[in-house]
Amino acid sequence: MISNHSIKEVLVKNSYDLIVAGAGPAGLTAAKVAAENGLSVALIERKQNIAEILRMCGMMIVTLSGKYMGERVTHNPSAGLLTFPHHGFSVPYDGPTKDFFAWHIYSPGGNRIAYGDYTANSSRGTAGRASAVYDKSHFLAGLLEECRQLGVSVFAGENVIDVRKKGEGVEVQCASGKHFNAVFAIAADGRNSRIARVMGMNRTRGFYGSVTSIGYEMTNLNLPEPYALHMPLVQSGDPPMLGFIVPRAWNHEGEDVWLVMITNVDPSTDHESLFDLFTQKSRFSSWFKNGRKVRKCGCAGIMYSPIVYPFKDNVLFAGDSGWCREAEMTGAVMSGWKAGSAVVFALLEGQHTEDGVRSYLDWWRSYHIEKLDYNVFLRNLYLPILCKDEEIDYIFSMIKQTLPTVLDPYEVPEEMGKAMIKVIPAIQKERPELLKKLTGFSSLPPEVVLRKTIRAGFNCSFTT
Structure with missing residues (x-):
C-alpha cells in the first residue's frame, strides 16, 4: 500500500494519483494494478457501457502456442485467469473460449499457404491449437468489476478532449466540462488516440494510411476447416481487397458463429459492395451460400509508425x-500492467517526473520498439499491391509445405520468408522476370509502395 505520505493526502476534489483515459484492455489493466497498490485512480471512458463492444475485433488471444513480445501467455480456465508468467501477473477471464488450429492464407485463385496442419492439430485438441478466441465483452466486464471493487472511480460516457501539464502534474478536460487532476495520466484511448493527437505526438510519426473494415457475425458457413483462421486475398491491386474469417467464442441460437470481414485501405470505397463481392461473387462465395447474418460491425484505424518515446x-x-x-x-x-506499475513505483519513490516511470519507458523500448518492427506489418501489403492475381497464385502454388503453427503477427512473415527462400531456385528457372520483380520491391520503402494509400488516408497529425 502507498504510505501515509502519499500524494493523495494533499489532493483536492477531482484530484487523483493517476488518471487513466480509456477502458480497454490496457486502460483497465493499468487502473487495476494502480488501485491494487493503493493509488487513487480515475478511469475515464468515452463509452457509456464500457463492456459493450462497438468496434469490430477478431478477439484472438495472441498467442497460446508460442511467444509474443517475449511472453508465453497461458489460459487457466479452472482458475478463471489469463496469466503472463514472464512478467509475473495475471488478469481475470472466466468467459468462453474456442480453440482454432491453423491459419490459412489464400491467393485470389484459391491456392493456400497453411500455418499449421489443421487435421493433425485438431486431433490433439488443446495441445494442438494455434490459439483461442475469447469474448472481449466478458473480459472487459471482469476487469471493470475488479477495478470497482478496488475503489477505482469510474467515469463512463466522458470524452477526453484535452490533456495538459499543470504544475507538477497533469490536467484532463472532458467534453462535458469536467476537469480532473492527477500526478500522472495514462493515455490508453486506442488506435485513433485523441490524446496522442492533441498533445502533438503524431507530428513526428510516419503516416501510412487508414484501414477501414466492415463485417458481419454469421452462422451456417460452409468452411473447408471450420476452426481455423482464414484470410483470403480476394483481389490484388492498389488498394488490394482482403478477407478475414475467424470463429467466435460463443454460439447463436445453438449454432457456431464466425466473424466475416473485408478490409481495404481506401476509406472512400463502398465496403458493403466489397463485402457482397467477397461473399457472393468471388471464388470463395460457396463458403457463404447458406450463411446467415447476425450482427453488422466495422472499424477504422490509422497506420502510424509507433511512438518511440511514450511519455x-x-x-x-x-x-x-x-x-x-x-x-x-x-x-x-x-x-x-507495466505503465500502471511504473506509476506506483514513481509515487512510492516521490519521483513525479519521467525518471520516476523510467521502467516503463525502458520496457517500451525493449519489448516494443526493438523487438517488433512495424515495417513487417506494412510490408504485408507489398505483394498484393505490386503483384497481379496470376503472379500471386503462382507464388502460393510453389509453397507446398505446411508451415509451422504460429499466430504471432511478426513471426508469420518470417516463416513465409523462409519458405520463399526454398523455392527461389524454381522461380528463377520458371519465372525469372517475377523473381526480379520480387527482389526489386523488397527493398522499397513503405512511403513509395503505399503512396496511394497514404494519399487516400486521414492523417490526424493536427492538434486541435
Missing part, C-alpha cells in the same frame, strides 16, 4: 495509442 508532460502512452496498428489484447494488457 510527455507526465502522460504515459499505453497499448494501441502508441502502436503502429494494434498491440493485440495481450500486448495491450502487458503495456497497461
Whole structure:
C-alpha cells in the first residue's frame, strides 16, 4: 500500500494519483494494478457501457502456442485467469473460449499457404491449437468489476478532449466540462488516440494510411476447416481487397458463429459492395451460400509508425495509442500492467517526473520498439499491391509445405520468408522476370509502395 505520505493526502476534489483515459484492455489493466497498490485512480471512458463492444475485433488471444513480445501467455480456465508468467501477473477471464488450429492464407485463385496442419492439430485438441478466441465483452466486464471493487472511480460516457501539464502534474478536460487532476495520466484511448493527437505526438510519426473494415457475425458457413483462421486475398491491386474469417467464442441460437470481414485501405470505397463481392461473387462465395447474418460491425484505424518515446508532460502512452496498428489484447494488457506499475513505483519513490516511470519507458523500448518492427506489418501489403492475381497464385502454388503453427503477427512473415527462400531456385528457372520483380520491391520503402494509400488516408497529425 502507498504510505501515509502519499500524494493523495494533499489532493483536492477531482484530484487523483493517476488518471487513466480509456477502458480497454490496457486502460483497465493499468487502473487495476494502480488501485491494487493503493493509488487513487480515475478511469475515464468515452463509452457509456464500457463492456459493450462497438468496434469490430477478431478477439484472438495472441498467442497460446508460442511467444509474443517475449511472453508465453497461458489460459487457466479452472482458475478463471489469463496469466503472463514472464512478467509475473495475471488478469481475470472466466468467459468462453474456442480453440482454432491453423491459419490459412489464400491467393485470389484459391491456392493456400497453411500455418499449421489443421487435421493433425485438431486431433490433439488443446495441445494442438494455434490459439483461442475469447469474448472481449466478458473480459472487459471482469476487469471493470475488479477495478470497482478496488475503489477505482469510474467515469463512463466522458470524452477526453484535452490533456495538459499543470504544475507538477497533469490536467484532463472532458467534453462535458469536467476537469480532473492527477500526478500522472495514462493515455490508453486506442488506435485513433485523441490524446496522442492533441498533445502533438503524431507530428513526428510516419503516416501510412487508414484501414477501414466492415463485417458481419454469421452462422451456417460452409468452411473447408471450420476452426481455423482464414484470410483470403480476394483481389490484388492498389488498394488490394482482403478477407478475414475467424470463429467466435460463443454460439447463436445453438449454432457456431464466425466473424466475416473485408478490409481495404481506401476509406472512400463502398465496403458493403466489397463485402457482397467477397461473399457472393468471388471464388470463395460457396463458403457463404447458406450463411446467415447476425450482427453488422466495422472499424477504422490509422497506420502510424509507433511512438518511440511514450511519455510527455507526465502522460504515459499505453497499448494501441502508441502502436503502429494494434498491440493485440495481450500486448495491450502487458503495456497497461507495466505503465500502471511504473506509476506506483514513481509515487512510492516521490519521483513525479519521467525518471520516476523510467521502467516503463525502458520496457517500451525493449519489448516494443526493438523487438517488433512495424515495417513487417506494412510490408504485408507489398505483394498484393505490386503483384497481379496470376503472379500471386503462382507464388502460393510453389509453397507446398505446411508451415509451422504460429499466430504471432511478426513471426508469420518470417516463416513465409523462409519458405520463399526454398523455392527461389524454381522461380528463377520458371519465372525469372517475377523473381526480379520480387527482389526489386523488397527493398522499397513503405512511403513509395503505399503512396496511394497514404494519399487516400486521414492523417490526424493536427492538434486541435
